[in-house]
Amino acid sequence: MRSISDLSQASPPFLCTLKMPAPAQFLDFVDKSKDAFIQRLSDAVEIPSISGDPKHREDVFKMAAFLESQLQAYGVETKSVPLGSQNIDGEELTLPPAILGRIGHDKNKKTVLIYGHFDVQPAELSDGWTNPPFKLTRDDATGRLYGRGSSDDKGPVLGWINVLEAHHKLGLALPVNLRFCLEGMEESGSEGLDEFILAEVKKGRDSWFDGVDCICISDNYWLNNRTPCLTYGLRGLTYLKLTVSGPGKDLHSGVFGRMVHEPMTDLIAIMSKLVDPSGKILIPGVDEMVPGPTPEEKAIYEKLDYSIADVEDSAGGKVALSADKAAVLMGRMRSPSLSLHGIEGAFYGQGAKTVIPAKVSGKFSIRLVPPMTPDNVNPLVIKYIQAEFAKLGSKNKLVIEDLHGGKPWVENHKHWSYEAAKRATEVRTFHPNSPLALIYKQTPDLTREGGSIPVTLTFAEALGVNVLLLPMGRGDDGAHSTNEKLDISNFIEGTKLLGTYLYEVSQA
Amino acid sequence: MRSISDLSQASPPFLCTLKMPAPAQFLDFVDKSKDAFIQRLSDAVEIPSISGDPKHREDVFKMAAFLESQLQAYGVETKSVPLGSQNIDGEELTLPPAILGRIGHDKNKKTVLIYGHFDVQPAELSDGWTNPPFKLTRDDATGRLYGRGSSDDKGPVLGWINVLEAHHKLGLALPVNLRFCLEGMEESGSEGLDEFILAEVKKGRDSWFDGVDCICISDNYWLNNRTPCLTYGLRGLTYLKLTVSGPGKDLHSGVFGRMVHEPMTDLIAIMSKLVDPSGKILIPGVDEMVPGPTPEEKAIYEKLDYSIADVEDSAGGKVALSADKAAVLMGRMRSPSLSLHGIEGAFYGQGAKTVIPAKVSGKFSIRLVPPMTPDNVNPLVIKYIQAEFAKLGSKNKLVIEDLHGGKPWVENHKHWSYEAAKRATEVRTFHPNSPLALIYKQTPDLTREGGSIPVTLTFAEALGVNVLLLPMGRGDDGAHSTNEKLDISNFIEGTKLLGTYLYEVSQA
CATH class of the missing domain: 3.30.70.360 (Alpha-Beta Plaits)
Known part of the structure; x- marks a missing residue:
C-alpha cells in the first residue's frame, strides 16, 4: 500500500508511469462524455422501477431490458434469468429477472464480478421532493443530479456501463475479465436472487460465476462529503x-x-x-x-474522518443522539x-x-x-x-x-482487492485533465456501513471470494429519502475510479 | 303524540284523512321517481368534493354550483355566499361558498330552515373500497347505493331537492316556507360558516334566516339498521x-x-x-x-333498541369494548x-x-x-x-x-318540531303504494349521537330556535369509511319522511 506521503515526495512523470495504470485516454474519454453519461442516467431515472410496488413491476422489467441492451451494446454477452414469482396479498407477481453479463475469458487476467441493482425505493412528489423524483434534475450551480435512484443504485451501475463504453469505443481491452450480476429486487429483499446464486454456483465450470477472483459492489456511500471510503462491513x-x-x-x-x-x-x-x-x-x-466495545475498538471510531457536524449536516438537522462522535458512529456501524x-x-x-x-x-x-x-x-x-x-x-x-x-457481514480489508481500490483512490489525483481530481487526493477511510446489502453475504459465502464495497456517492446523497441526489463529480470521478480499480486489480 | 297502538285500532280511511297530511300524489311521485332520484345522487357522488384536500377544492365549488342550479330549477331563490379564504401551509385557498335558498314568504305558514353539506371525506379505491368511491354503485340485490357522500351528506341533501322537485312538478304549494343553508366545509371544520351565520343573523329583517321557526338537519344515522330515530344531542x-x-x-x-x-x-x-x-x-x-351516570340515566340507555350484536354488526367485527349494552351506548353518547x-x-x-x-x-x-x-x-x-x-x-x-x-349540543326533544317528526315517522306506514313502508312502522328512538355537526350549536345559539336532527341513513352506512352506502329504501322513504315532516310541522 502506497500512502499520500510517499507520493508527495516523488516527481509526477515517474509516478504516472509507475502508479497510474489506467490509460489517460480512458480518463479523457470519461471527462469528455460527461453530458452523454448524465443523459444515460437521466434515461434510467425516468423508469420508475420501484420493486416494492406491484403497480410498478413492469417498470422494473423495463429497467432490466434497458441495462441488458446497454451491456450488449458494449460487447458484453448477457443472459436474462427469470427468478420465479412472489405472492403479494394472494396474487402471484412475476419477479424481475437478474441480468447476467460476461466479457473477457483470458486466463491470464483476474476475473471481477460486479453486482448492482436497478430497482429503486418508492418516491412521490408529495413526499416533499422539490422536483419530480422520476425525472433527473441537473443543477449545475451545486453540481448535483437529483432523482430517485440517481445514487442508489442506478448511478453506480451506469458507472460500470460508462467504463465499458469507454473501452469499447476506444478499442481498449479491459484489464480484467468482467462478470455482471444485476438485480431488480434489492429494495424488496432481493427475492429470488439467493436461490439463483446458490444454484448457479453449483454448476461449477458452467456457472457464469466460474473463475471469479473477487467481487466489487458499488451500492453504499462515503461516510462524509469529503473522503472516499472502502467498506468492509454491513449491518x-x-x-x-x-x-x-x-x-x-x-x-x-x-x-x-x-x-x-x-x-x-x-x-x-x-x-x-x-x-x-x-x-x-x-x-x-x-x-x-x-458486546460493548473495547477501548481499542472505540479508538478506531474516534479516528475516522467524521464529526457530529457531519452527521447533522447529512441529516439536515441538529438531531445527533449524542455529542460523543465515537458513540454516534458506533450506533451506526457496530x-x-x-x-x-x-x-x-x-x-x-x-x-x-x-x-x-x-x-x-x-x-x-x-x-x-x-x-x-x-x-x-x-x-x-x-x-x-x-x-x-x-x-x-x-x-x-x-x-x-x-x-x-x-444477515450482517464483515470482510477482510487487507485483501489485494481492497489494496487495489485504495491505490486507485489515491492515484487518481495525478490525471492532469480532471478539474475535479481533488476529491480523491487522500487515502480512503475504511468503514463499516449501517445499511444492508444482503446479497453481499450470499456472494461471499457462495463464491468464497473477497467482496469489496466501493461506494460512488456521498454521505448526504439521501438514498431512500426525498431529493436523493448524486454529485456530478462523484458520477464522473467515480466512473474513473471504477475503471482505475480494474487496472490496479490487474496488477495486484 | 300518537302511538302505533292508537293507530292499529282505527280504520285506514279515517286515519288517512286525520293523520297523513302529506298528499298521496306527493308520495306517489316519489315512488315513481326512484330511478331519476338515484341518477341525481349518482351525478352528485361523481363530483369528488373533498373539502380537506386542496387538490379537490375546485370540485367543492362544482358541487356548490350543482346544488344551486337544482334549487333554482324548482323555484328556490338562491344566493352563493363567499366565505373568504383559508391558509394551508402558507397558501391562501378560497373557501367554498355557502349556498342559501328561500322559497315561500307566507306569514301564515311556519318557516323551516334546512341545513346540509355538500363536501365529503377523502376516499381512495386503495383504502379498500370494493368499487370506485366517486362513482355511485347501485346494487339492486341488496338495495344499496355505494359511494362517498351517498349517506354523508349528499343523499339527505338531495332528499330535500326531491321534495322540492315533487312539489314543483305537481304544482303543489309547500306546506311551510323553506330556507336553505348548504355548506361545503363541514368535513373540515365548517370554516367560515359560523362567522357568516352570526353576521347574517345580525341583519334582522334583511337576514335570509329572518322568521325561521325551527331548523332541521339530516346529517346523522339511525342507531341500528331497523329503527328510525330523532336525535337531540351531539358530541x-x-x-x-x-x-x-x-x-x-x-x-x-x-x-x-x-x-x-x-x-x-x-x-x-x-x-x-x-x-x-x-x-x-x-x-x-x-x-x-x-360525571358518571345516575342509575336512572343508565336505564335510558338500557331501553334503547340496540344490542351489542348491533354494534358489532355495524362495525363488522366482534370488537365491542364491553358486553354491557348500556356501557357501550354511553361510551358513544355520553x-x-x-x-x-x-x-x-x-x-x-x-x-x-x-x-x-x-x-x-x-x-x-x-x-x-x-x-x-x-x-x-x-x-x-x-x-x-x-x-x-x-x-x-x-x-x-x-x-x-x-x-x-x-362544542357538544343537547336539545329539548319535547318541542313541536320533534313531535312533528315523530308523527311523520309513524304515519308513513299508511301510504298503501309503498312496498318499503314497513321500515317506518314504529315510534322513532330518541338518541344522542356520537358524532359532531358543530354548526348545529351555532344555529341553535344564533337563531335561538329548536334544532331537530332527522337522519336518513342507517347505522351501518359507513360514513367516513370505505364502502359508504345509502339504502335505496332509506333514500326513497327518507324523501317521503322529509316531505311528511313538513306537513306535520304545518299542523303543529
Missing part, C-alpha cells in the same frame, strides 16, 4: 409488519368512538414499546446480543438500530379525517450486527410483541409478518 | 395534529439508524400516551370532566372518546421502505360531551403532550395544531 436487517385488525371496515370516530377496540390504539401501543427516543431497543435480549417506518391503512393525507381505520399495519425494521441474524432475533421480537399485545386485553387481532431480512 | 370535537420534525429530509434507516433522534419514535411515544386500549383517555382531567386517525409524512404504502421520515404529523381527535368544550379541553391536552414530549429528551421539535373543533 443485516429484519423488516417486520404488525397488522392489527378488528372492525370489518373503516369506521366513523363519532359513531364508534369508545364503543369498539380501535386497531390504531393497539398498534400504536405496541409500536411505542419497541424502541425508546434514545435509540435503545426495548425488546429484551436484542441489544444485549452485542450497534443494532430499530426504526419505525410508518403505518399502512391509517389516514395519511392532509386535512382532518375522523376515521377509525379497520386494519392497520405498522412497519419497522431492525438493523443487525454480528452475532445477530434474522433467525436469532425474530423469535425474540415475535415473542415480545405477542406478550405485549396480550397485555392490552384487546379483541382485535394481531398478525406479525417477516417481510424480509439479511 | 363536540377537537381535532389536533402533532408534528414532530428534526432531520432536514427523509433518511435511510441503514445510514442513520441509531445516530439521530427519529421523529417517528417520538411521535409514536406521544400518541401511545393519549388513550388506552379500553378507550380510557389518559390525558389527566379529560375523562374526569364528565362519554368523550379519543381516536388516533393516522400519521401524515410517514411511509404508508405497501412493501418495505426503510425510511426514517423527517417530519411526521399524528392526527387524533377527542369527541366531547357537556361540559367539555374545545376551549376547556385543548389546554389540558396541550399541556400534557408538551410535558410528555419534554420527558423524551429528544432534540426533535414538536408543534401542536388545533385543526378544528366544535
Whole structure:
C-alpha cells in the first residue's frame, strides 16, 4: 500500500508511469462524455422501477431490458434469468429477472464480478421532493443530479456501463475479465436472487460465476462529503409488519368512538414499546446480543474522518443522539438500530379525517450486527410483541409478518482487492485533465456501513471470494429519502475510479 | 303524540284523512321517481368534493354550483355566499361558498330552515373500497347505493331537492316556507360558516334566516339498521395534529439508524400516551370532566333498541369494548372518546421502505360531551403532550395544531318540531303504494349521537330556535369509511319522511 506521503515526495512523470495504470485516454474519454453519461442516467431515472410496488413491476422489467441492451451494446454477452414469482396479498407477481453479463475469458487476467441493482425505493412528489423524483434534475450551480435512484443504485451501475463504453469505443481491452450480476429486487429483499446464486454456483465450470477472483459492489456511500471510503462491513436487517385488525371496515370516530377496540390504539401501543427516543431497543435480549466495545475498538471510531457536524449536516438537522462522535458512529456501524417506518391503512393525507381505520399495519425494521441474524432475533421480537399485545386485553387481532431480512457481514480489508481500490483512490489525483481530481487526493477511510446489502453475504459465502464495497456517492446523497441526489463529480470521478480499480486489480 | 297502538285500532280511511297530511300524489311521485332520484345522487357522488384536500377544492365549488342550479330549477331563490379564504401551509385557498335558498314568504305558514353539506371525506379505491368511491354503485340485490357522500351528506341533501322537485312538478304549494343553508366545509371544520351565520343573523329583517321557526338537519344515522330515530344531542370535537420534525429530509434507516433522534419514535411515544386500549383517555382531567351516570340515566340507555350484536354488526367485527349494552351506548353518547386517525409524512404504502421520515404529523381527535368544550379541553391536552414530549429528551421539535373543533349540543326533544317528526315517522306506514313502508312502522328512538355537526350549536345559539336532527341513513352506512352506502329504501322513504315532516310541522 502506497500512502499520500510517499507520493508527495516523488516527481509526477515517474509516478504516472509507475502508479497510474489506467490509460489517460480512458480518463479523457470519461471527462469528455460527461453530458452523454448524465443523459444515460437521466434515461434510467425516468423508469420508475420501484420493486416494492406491484403497480410498478413492469417498470422494473423495463429497467432490466434497458441495462441488458446497454451491456450488449458494449460487447458484453448477457443472459436474462427469470427468478420465479412472489405472492403479494394472494396474487402471484412475476419477479424481475437478474441480468447476467460476461466479457473477457483470458486466463491470464483476474476475473471481477460486479453486482448492482436497478430497482429503486418508492418516491412521490408529495413526499416533499422539490422536483419530480422520476425525472433527473441537473443543477449545475451545486453540481448535483437529483432523482430517485440517481445514487442508489442506478448511478453506480451506469458507472460500470460508462467504463465499458469507454473501452469499447476506444478499442481498449479491459484489464480484467468482467462478470455482471444485476438485480431488480434489492429494495424488496432481493427475492429470488439467493436461490439463483446458490444454484448457479453449483454448476461449477458452467456457472457464469466460474473463475471469479473477487467481487466489487458499488451500492453504499462515503461516510462524509469529503473522503472516499472502502467498506468492509454491513449491518443485516429484519423488516417486520404488525397488522392489527378488528372492525370489518373503516369506521366513523363519532359513531364508534369508545364503543369498539380501535386497531390504531393497539398498534400504536405496541409500536411505542419497541424502541425508546434514545435509540435503545426495548425488546429484551436484542441489544444485549452485542458486546460493548473495547477501548481499542472505540479508538478506531474516534479516528475516522467524521464529526457530529457531519452527521447533522447529512441529516439536515441538529438531531445527533449524542455529542460523543465515537458513540454516534458506533450506533451506526457496530450497534443494532430499530426504526419505525410508518403505518399502512391509517389516514395519511392532509386535512382532518375522523376515521377509525379497520386494519392497520405498522412497519419497522431492525438493523443487525454480528452475532445477530434474522433467525436469532425474530423469535425474540415475535415473542415480545405477542406478550405485549396480550397485555392490552384487546379483541382485535394481531398478525406479525417477516417481510424480509439479511444477515450482517464483515470482510477482510487487507485483501489485494481492497489494496487495489485504495491505490486507485489515491492515484487518481495525478490525471492532469480532471478539474475535479481533488476529491480523491487522500487515502480512503475504511468503514463499516449501517445499511444492508444482503446479497453481499450470499456472494461471499457462495463464491468464497473477497467482496469489496466501493461506494460512488456521498454521505448526504439521501438514498431512500426525498431529493436523493448524486454529485456530478462523484458520477464522473467515480466512473474513473471504477475503471482505475480494474487496472490496479490487474496488477495486484 | 300518537302511538302505533292508537293507530292499529282505527280504520285506514279515517286515519288517512286525520293523520297523513302529506298528499298521496306527493308520495306517489316519489315512488315513481326512484330511478331519476338515484341518477341525481349518482351525478352528485361523481363530483369528488373533498373539502380537506386542496387538490379537490375546485370540485367543492362544482358541487356548490350543482346544488344551486337544482334549487333554482324548482323555484328556490338562491344566493352563493363567499366565505373568504383559508391558509394551508402558507397558501391562501378560497373557501367554498355557502349556498342559501328561500322559497315561500307566507306569514301564515311556519318557516323551516334546512341545513346540509355538500363536501365529503377523502376516499381512495386503495383504502379498500370494493368499487370506485366517486362513482355511485347501485346494487339492486341488496338495495344499496355505494359511494362517498351517498349517506354523508349528499343523499339527505338531495332528499330535500326531491321534495322540492315533487312539489314543483305537481304544482303543489309547500306546506311551510323553506330556507336553505348548504355548506361545503363541514368535513373540515365548517370554516367560515359560523362567522357568516352570526353576521347574517345580525341583519334582522334583511337576514335570509329572518322568521325561521325551527331548523332541521339530516346529517346523522339511525342507531341500528331497523329503527328510525330523532336525535337531540351531539358530541363536540377537537381535532389536533402533532408534528414532530428534526432531520432536514427523509433518511435511510441503514445510514442513520441509531445516530439521530427519529421523529417517528417520538411521535409514536406521544400518541401511545393519549388513550388506552379500553378507550380510557389518559390525558389527566379529560375523562374526569364528565360525571358518571345516575342509575336512572343508565336505564335510558338500557331501553334503547340496540344490542351489542348491533354494534358489532355495524362495525363488522366482534370488537365491542364491553358486553354491557348500556356501557357501550354511553361510551358513544355520553362519554368523550379519543381516536388516533393516522400519521401524515410517514411511509404508508405497501412493501418495505426503510425510511426514517423527517417530519411526521399524528392526527387524533377527542369527541366531547357537556361540559367539555374545545376551549376547556385543548389546554389540558396541550399541556400534557408538551410535558410528555419534554420527558423524551429528544432534540426533535414538536408543534401542536388545533385543526378544528366544535362544542357538544343537547336539545329539548319535547318541542313541536320533534313531535312533528315523530308523527311523520309513524304515519308513513299508511301510504298503501309503498312496498318499503314497513321500515317506518314504529315510534322513532330518541338518541344522542356520537358524532359532531358543530354548526348545529351555532344555529341553535344564533337563531335561538329548536334544532331537530332527522337522519336518513342507517347505522351501518359507513360514513367516513370505505364502502359508504345509502339504502335505496332509506333514500326513497327518507324523501317521503322529509316531505311528511313538513306537513306535520304545518299542523303543529
